[in-house]
Amino acid sequence: MRKTLLALPVLAGALCLSAACGGDAETTPASPAAPATQAPVSQAPAAAMPFGTACSAVPTSGEGSFSGMADDPVATAASNNPVLSTLVTAVKKAGLVDTLNSAEDITVFAPTNDAFAKIPKNTLDKVLADKKTLTNILTYHVVPGRKTPADLENGSFTTLEGAKVTTTGSGETFTAGGANVVCGDVPTRNATVYIIDTVLMPES
Secondary structure, three states, X not given: OOOOOOOOOEOOXXXXXXXXXXXXXXXXXXXXXXXXXXXXXXXXXXOOOOEOHHHHHOOOOOOXXXXXXXXXXXXXXXXXXXXXXXXXXXXHHHOOHHHHHHOOOEEEEEEOHHHHHXXXXXXXXXXXXXHHXXXXXXXXXXXXXXXXXXXXXXXXXXXXXXXXXXXXXXXXXXXXXXXXXXXXXXEOOOEEEEEXXXXXXXXX
């Protein structure tokens, strides 16, 4: 259940020679053979941008945007994103908000509203009313550790539910448990989120 966190560039100070670092203005100028130099600028690598066809549906500003989600723990971040409103309803009904928000370094495969819409309404209503079943389904979407796209290329991860979920893909095209990742590598304060187009079902 998949707004990690941007490092700010660190600007190094200019190295100064004795002629420019205080003292009398009449101090003898530095030798031409030793011109003043400036330390190279050190810059942290830029954070990867989320990718995928559904990323355009995420708000571009505000708490539901990628930058807004990055500031909040994952359940709170998802609650601010209109693409994930059905998932948030399910998480609340299962009583998992605090569990997800307090977890450290997790990866969430987060089904979109359209993913939940694929489930027949009667079936979805029954699942939402059955806390145990709902909890099993939702925790099947969560794995320990922040997984990068490289980790997903040929991965097999034990979920919080206990069963394994497999991932495959490369570049910007990935699947998780057979579902397509439609917006991947979305950072939140305590999780990395991969938004998927199908609700994953653990084997019963």
